[in-house]
Amino acid sequence: MVTKERLAEFEDKFKGEIKEKKALTPTQILYLVDKKDLPDMAHYLQYHPEFDESYYVMGIGSDERQLAGKFAYAPVINMLDSSGKRENFYVILKARLDKDNPEFPSVAQKLPAALWAEREVRDLLGFKPLDHPDLRRLIVPEDWPEGVYPLRKDHEYNASPPGELQNAYKEVPADTSTVPIGPYHMALDEPAHFRLFVKGEEIVDVDYRGFYSHRGIEKIGEGRLTYNQIFYIAERICGICGFQHSCAYAMAVENIAGVEIPARAQYIRTILLEIERIHSHLLWAGVACHLVGFDTGFMHAWRIREDPVMWLPERLTGNRKTYGMNVVGGVRRDFLDYRKKEILDKMKQLRKDVENLYSIVTSSDILIKRAKDVGVLPYKVAKDYGVVGPTARASGRNIDVRRDHKVFAYKHIDFDVPVYKEGDVLARVLVRLDEVLQSINIIEQAVDQMPEGDIFTPIGKLPAYQESLGYTEAHRGEVIHYVLTGTNNKVYRWKVRAPTYNNLPAVPEMLKGYRVADAPLIIASIDPCYACTERVQIVDVKTGKVKVLNEAEFNELSIEASERL
Amino acid sequence: MVIYLLELSLSLFVLGAISGLVLEYKSVIRLSSAFATLASLSLIALIVEAYGHLPIKGEILGTPIMIDGLSLVFLTIIGVVGLADAIYTFNYMDKYEKLGKAWVFALAYNAFLASMVLIVTTSHLVWFVFWWEIMTFSSFVLVVWDEKDSLWAGVEYYITMHLASTLPLLLAMAIGYSVVGSFDGMGFSDVAAHIGTLSPGLVKLLYASFLLAFMAKAGVVPLHFWLPPAHSSAPSDVSTLLSGVMIKMAVYGLVRTTFFILKPTVTFGYLVAMLGVVTLVVGTLYALKQTNAKRLLAYHSVGQMGYIWLGVGIGITLIGNSNSTLAFIGALGLTAGLFHALNHALFKGSLFLSAGAIEYASGTKDLNRLSGLYKLMPWTGIFALFASLGISGVPLFNGFVSKWMIYEAGYYSKNFWFVLGALFALLISAVTLASFVKFYNSAFGGEPNELTSKAKEVPGSMLIGQGILSLLCLVIGVFPAIALAIATLPVGKGVITTGVLGLSFHSIYFSPVLMAIVFGVIFVAFLLLLPPKAKETAKPWDCGSTLFPEATYRLRASDYYRPYEKRISAFYALGGFFGDLGSEVINRTIAAYVWVGKYFVRTAEIPWVTVKDVDDLRDGMTLHLDDALIMPVVRFVKVVGILSKAAVLLVLIIVAAVLAALIW
Amino acid sequence: MMERISIVGIVAGVVITALLPPFLDGIARRVKARVQYRVGPPIMQTFYDLQKLFGLPSLRPTENKWFRVAPYLALASAFSAAFLLPYGKWVPVKFSGDIVVFLYVLAMVSVAIIIGAFSTQNAHSNIGGHREMMMLLSVEPILGIALGIFAFKAGTLSLSEIPLKVPASFSTVLAYLLLIYAAYAESGFVPFDVAEAETEIAGGVLVEYSGRLLGVLEYAMLAKRLVLLWLLSTFLTIPILRGIQLTGIAGGLVVLVVQLILVLVAYPIIAALEATNARYRIDQAVALNTRIFLLSLVVLAVAAVGW
Structure with a gap:
């Protein structure tokens, strides 16, 4: 097989540790490995000399005790060769961990990109990453009791045990004051807490706490819903990139089912994905303007976002956002032919509007001054942290899942991936502005090329205990879903990794050395989406003070909530 | 009447100065403060009395006195600030009870105030310089009195004053002597009358020496370097007198000499x-x-x-x-x-x-x-x-x-x-x-x-x-x-x-x-x-965070105005450069002075210490700057320690002054 | 004493300073809305906002009394400054005719706000306070230069005499521009709204204020903007009307009307400027002000030479 040559060297090097090798799809290779050399392997793959843009994607922790009698921990690496000479692919390094003592050598000691993933598996599954540099709790709230691991299969989805408040914050460095941004702050669209340690207005160090909007999505998905019901949740992971999640999930399940969806469905997905990208980038541009006090830019960006950007999907799908178009195997609605003209007309209007907007935005040189040379993320740090999406592309990383992994109809479409080298906020702005124009191009091409045919391939029963990855390039970067099927068309493990999950850990690095006034803009510059990032936990009240519900009431509430779903 | 009030005030100061005889720390402080308070009150009475009858002439302790408008301005400063400061001192000095030596403080404190009263009321150049010197010395004692971080600040102050304030004043006195021909005849008006006979070069020298003397005392840039350490390390009631009153004496001197005596x-x-x-x-x-x-x-x-x-x-x-x-x-x-x-x-x-x-x-x-x-x-x-x-x-x-x-x-x-x-x-x-x-x-x-x-x-x-x-x-x-x-x-x-x-x-x-x-x-x-309706209390808004380190939730003093300071950092760099230059010049001058002084002082106390600049004087043992005034201090330091010695010297000076007054 | 007080002036001053600022703010909001393709709130919206705030109780984040007193001090300062300016030909209370005194009384608004902002244990409000102070620091010298030019060219610093005596020349035009710039920056309009900077420091100096106290504080800030604008409009009106013989009550009314018109014209322009600019970072604002100060030193020298 092709994969053999691609990784021959790797397999030779770690011959002893690799127990099994399996191609989930032609571009997804799973190695069952010994946990002992996980850090070395992950490090080797991330810094592979030929696959120069490779990066650590995520770490999947799962409770496979019912399946294999053991826990499993699986770092995923995206192997990318920017020269385009080799085919790109994903590598999953799956290690089984002892069921009583799930320790493993921490990958994070070598790859900062794995810092969060390993804190997450510690919090949710009780794994023990050895030699991890920073094992404060990340996901579970401060009042969550130690020793209760919500993602283990023996934990009820609605159990919320009481606990004591624990301090999970960094010590305040000497001679600094503390400035909180969040959980409630004008600069944040969703709750997150950045604790800036400042000297005057200069940021010396940053602490981050988040995961305030946990909704237990993965837990609810696992074992309770069938694979087609999960779409309802998958699309609601985030209000902005819902379709991306939905597509990524669909792709993972379709891979497992082994079907290729019809070409027309691929084009429809592509068009909607791009509309969603335009929507998100305009929304973001508006927010960025607002953050630096330029409300006119904000208003205009949002006006365009309203019409034509949200008007169009309403016509096409019946919804302005959260399109509800996906099913496993294709899409639910076809685009009628007369809509084509509508799309093209709207694209024309949009192009004009966007160009107008750009001239408004760039007419204020203060805006440029505020964004230039601020929040610089150097290429090396971007790679170390596995940063993705426009954030990575603004730091000179030439990565884009659409192009690199040839998802959906993108393989038939000609488009550029804008890359800037400066790594500052301005570069991130420019990447997004360029992408909007690219997206318009893509949509126009897709509408032109869209073939006739079915929009749906039926899928019967899903094979049990099969796993696969699905991915799309969302507006913020690569969205990746991992699905391990269970019996009866249910999902045994569903792992969602939103782009912000990789980008957020790099934010403290961007903030250090800049000023409090820059902080909102820098934080916003990665276009953080906390809802996406924080999908995982079980439903819980706000941490700390507001523990007003007793457990029974609480459980009732969560049951109601799930029933509504 | 006015002269009488002045005498009353001065006698009260003298009583305050000798209140150290009571010995018990707190009583000494209370007594000395009480006398200083009364003395300041009588000064205020004097101002009220004198207002409208200016100028007033007279003589106290052999010092010819003339109170005119300018004197009155500065008497007001001494009276009001002295009053507040003396009342404050009642309790403030409790802080230093462990230190003892209240008698030194009482002596220097009252002498300091009294000397300033005499500076602004005397109408004689020689006496002006004499009381000026008492003021400098007693303030020096007060600065170094608490013996903590203030010692070096005090010594620096004293040396600077000698080089930059006393010397020029002595020079001015010498020029005055050269035109008037006698020390007795060096009343302000006499000197003013004789200025015309001086050569233009000497007049310029006179201006220059007055300017230098009062610049140094006032802490005018570039001779300001002694002021912040000395004023900040002294006890606060002393700092008040230094900053509130003493440096004003330089303004008095400047206006008196270059405005009223010279044209x-x-x-x-x-x-x-x-x-x-x-x-x-x-x-x-x-x-x-x-x-x-x-x-x-x-x-x-x-x-x-x-x-x-x-x-x-x-x-x-x-x-x-x-x-x-x-x-x-x-x-x-x-x-x-x-x-x-x-x-x-x-x-x-x-x-x-x-x-x-x-x-x-x-x-x-x-x-x-x-x-x-x-x-x-x-x-x-x-x-x-x-x-x-x-x-x-x-x-x-x-x-x-x-x-x-x-x-x-x-x-x-x-x-x-x-x-x-x-x-x-x-x-x-x-x-x-x-x-x-x-x-x-x-x-x-x-x-x-x-x-x-x-x-x-x-x-x-x-x-x-x-x-x-x-x-x-x-x-x-x-x-x-x-x-x-x-x-x-x-x-x-x-x-x-x-x-x-x-x-x-x-x-x-x-x-x-x-x-x-x-x-x-x-x-x-x-x-x-719109009366404020704010009954309900709340914690300051911390954005809803948990476990927030509230003590650090404020701007620290060192963080204020950093962007502004950064903007004008060029100024600070320049200031730093000139500051270095200034202290270098002072160091060189002192070195030269020490070098000259070696010929007049027989042996260096510690032969292996070579004095090259001010920093070497820090040891406090090899001060040979001014044989007349500093050497006794040095010897005394060796025997008793700098403070009690200084105080005794002060007593000697006051006694000498009183004797001199009686003889005249 | 009575010759320094004008009842007509007091009435005019109180009415204009009390009612005009919320109205102007309403206009500005409408203008901004139009620039942004929005309908915008009713013209009277700021009145409604203030009315609502005045009706709400405030929270007390500190026991420090200055926190509660500061908004009133700010408001009283703004009104006191307003009483020094002429309305038509009537000056409410001439406790000083001097522009330096006027500017200092107006600066007391900032001082009061800063004292209030620092009385709480809140880094956001402290940072706001210190930014406000730095704005004052960097704007003050620019005002100083404008005053210097007036002293040279008009030979006076009297509020009423400067516009009468100032000759049209290169340096006086620049002095006017400097004055306008300083007034704009001092008013905290975008891009100089660094002290409030809602999206950065959550409202800065305002963050701890709520209900009625917030209303009073916002009212004071609006009044301060009007007072500065009124000064500028007076400085423009009188030279404009210098050629026309204006006497008696009628003449005074003409001046008043022109002053009002200028203010009403200027405010939408300011609103449009605000709408088309982003906020400076404090170091950028300070840098800009310092640069302008250094450049205008040259203008001062030019004025001294006599141009």
Whole structure:
């Protein structure tokens, strides 16, 4: 097989540790490995000399005790060769961990990109990453009791045990004051807490706490819903990139089912994905303007976002956002032919509007001054942290899942991936502005090329205990879903990794050395989406003070909530 | 009557000085403070008595006395600040009880005040220099009295004074002797009468030596380096006298010698004004960076001295002008300078007392560590706020009126350099405000932290001391006529029309009373119309975070204005360069002096210590600078220790003075 | 004393300073809305906002009394400054005719706000306070230069005499521009709204204020903007009308109307400027002000030479 040559060297090097090798799809290779050399392997793959843009994607922790009698921990690496000479692919390094003592050598000691993933598996599954540099709790709230691991299969989805408040914050460095941004702050669209340690207005160090909007999505998905019901949740992971999640999930399940969806469905997905990208980038541009006090830019960006950007999907799908178009195997609605003209007309209007907007935005040189040379993320740090999406592309990383992994109809479409080298906020702005124009191009091409045919391939029963990855390039970067099927068309493990999950850990690095006034803009510059990032936990009240519900009431509430779903 | 009151005051000071005989620490302090208080009160009585009967001539202890308008301005400063300070000292000095040596303090404290009274009342150059020297020496003893970090600061102060203040004065005295021909005949008026016979070169030398002497004493840039350490390391009641009163003596000396004895000349005036501008800029911008409460205040003393010199400089330059408008502006400048000296005594005195109270209550003067004192010390807070508003030149407080007069004098002179001076004065006034926003808010704003939560309000006597000066800031701010009645004396009436309503000159007028009424009426009207409804308390908004480190949720004193300081960092770099240059020059001078001194002193005490610059003098054992005055100190240090020795020397000097007076 | 007080002036001053600022703000909001393709709130919206705030109780984040007193001090300062300006030919209370005094009384608004901002244990409000102070620091010298030019060219610093005596020349035009710039920056319009900077420091100096106290504080800030604008409009009106013989009550009314018209014209322009600019970072604002100060030193020298 092709994969053999691609990784021959790797397999030779770690011959002893690799127990099994399996191609989930032609571009997804799973190695069952010994946990002992996980850090070395992950490090080797991330810094592979030929696959120069490779990066650590995520770490999947799962409770496979019912399946294999053991826990499993699986770092995923995206192997990318920017020269385009080799085919790109994903590598999953799956290690089984002892069921009583799930320790493993921490990958994070070598790859900062794995810092969060390993804190997450510690919090949710009780794994023990050895030699991890920073094992404060990340996901579970401060009042969550130690020793209760919500993602283990023996934990009820609605159990919320009481606990004591624990301090999970960094010590305040000497001679600094503390400035909180969040959980409630004008600069944040969703709750997150950045604790800036400042000297005057200069940021010396940053602490981050988040995961305030946990909704237990993965837990609810696992074992309770069938694979087609999960779409309802998958699309609601985030209000902005819902379709991306939905597509990524669909792709993972379709891979497992082994079907290729019809070409027309691929084009429809592509068009909607791009509309969603335009929507998100305009929304973001508006927010960025607002953050630096330029409300006119904000208003205009949002006006365009309203019409034509949200008007169009309403016509096409019946919804302005959260399109509800996906099913496993294709899409639910076809685009009628007369809509084509509508799309093209709207694209024309949009192009004009966007160009107008750009001239408004760039007419204020203060805006440029505020964004230039601020929040610089150097290429090396971007790679170390596995940063993705426009954030990575603004730091000179030439990565884009659409192009690199040839998802959906993108393989038939000609488009550029804008890359800037400066790594500052301005570069991130420019990447997004360029992408909007690219997206318009893509949509126009897709509408032109869209073939006739079915929009749906039926899928019967899903094979049990099969796993696969699905991915799309969302507006913020690569969205990746991992699905391990269970019996009866249910999902045994569903792992969602939103782009912000990789980008957020790099934010403290961007903030250090800049000023409090820059902080909102820098934080916003990665276009953080906390809802996406924080999908995982079980439903819980706000941490700390507001523990007003007793457990029974609480459980009732969560049951109601799930029933509504 | 006036002379009698002066004698009464001086005798009370002498009684205070010898109250050390009681021996028990607290009693000594109480007794000495009581005498100083009474002496200051009799000084105030003297001012009231003398007002309207000027000038008054007489003789005390052989010193020929002449009290004129200029003397009265400075007597007011000594009387009022002395009064507040003496009352404050009642309790403040308890802090130093473990140290003992109250008799040294009592002696030096009273001698210090008395010497300044005599400086501003004597009309004889020799006596002026003599009391000047007593003042310097007694203040030196007071600075080093608590023996902590102040020792080196005191020594530096003393050496600088000798080199840059005493020597030039001796030189001036020598020139005076050369024209008059006898020491007896060196009354101010005699010297003034003989100036005409001097060669122009010598006149210039006379100007130069006076300028140098008073620059050094006033802490005018570039001779300001001794001031911040000395003023900030002394006990706070002493700092108050140093900053509030002593450096004003330099202004007195400057005006007395170069305005009344010598003729006011244009070039000299420009020099004084420009030195003032440089000083106010340098002093205040350096003050902006300080985080030690007293050091911050001390740098402001430098800065505010710049304002005074600018006013006086404009006065000296323009007062002789043939254009009557400009001559008037000159008179305005001089009056403004003197008025500002008076105001500075009030607010800076009050601020040093408040800084002392902060240190007394919390144990630190590091603004970074202070927080939330307003809750615990509301009176000190109010007094510090009023004085801060005073020095920042906020309307309705005294500093505004005098600063405003200085701006007006500068702008109306239509002279580019003075307009520039006024412009910088205006700018620096904002910097002063910024600096005091920091001073006041980092100590009194926010909530108490671990360190300050134990603090409690200081004893009543300390509050009275602060209160007198601080409330005077407000009173004079609203009724400037009170202070202007005295401040206009030296240049004569008619320059500025003052009344209950305020002051006016030419078409310019300002009525603080009317403003206070307008402001008060509107303020009260809105308070009645929309009374604050704030019953419910809440924690400060921390964005809803959990487990938040609240003590660090505020701006630290060292963090204020960093972007601004960064913007003007070039200035600080330049200042640093000139500072290094200045201390290098002083070091070289001292080295040269030591080198010369070696020929007059037989042996060095410690042969292996080679004295090359000031730092080598730090050991305190090889001081050979001035055989007459410093060598005895050095020997005494070897035997007893620097303080008790200094005190004994002081006793000797006073006894000698008394004897001399009796013999005459 | 009575000759310094004008009842007509007091009435005019109180009415204009009390009612005009919320109205102007309403206009500005409408203008901004139009620039942004929005309908915008009713013209009277700021009145409604203030009315609502005045009716709400405030939270008390500190026991420090200055926190509660500061908004009223700010408001009283703004009104006191307003009483020094002429309305038509009537000056409400001439406690000083001097522009320096006027500017200092107006600066007391900032001083009061800063004292209030620092009385709480809140880094956002402290940072706001210190930014406000730095704005004052960097704007003050620019004002100083403008005053210097007036002193040279008009020979007076009297509020009423400067516009009468100032000759049209290169440096006086620049002095006017400097004055306008300083007034704009001092008013905290975008891009100089660094002290409030809602999206950065959550409202800065305002963050701890709520209910009635917030209303009073916002009212004071609006009033301060109007007072500065009124000063500028006076400085423009009088030279404009210098050629026309204006006497008596009628003449005074003409001046008043022109002053009002200028203010009403200027405010929408300011609103449009605000709408098309982003906020400076404090170091950028300070840098800009310092640069302007250094450049205008040259203008001062030019004025001294006599141009």
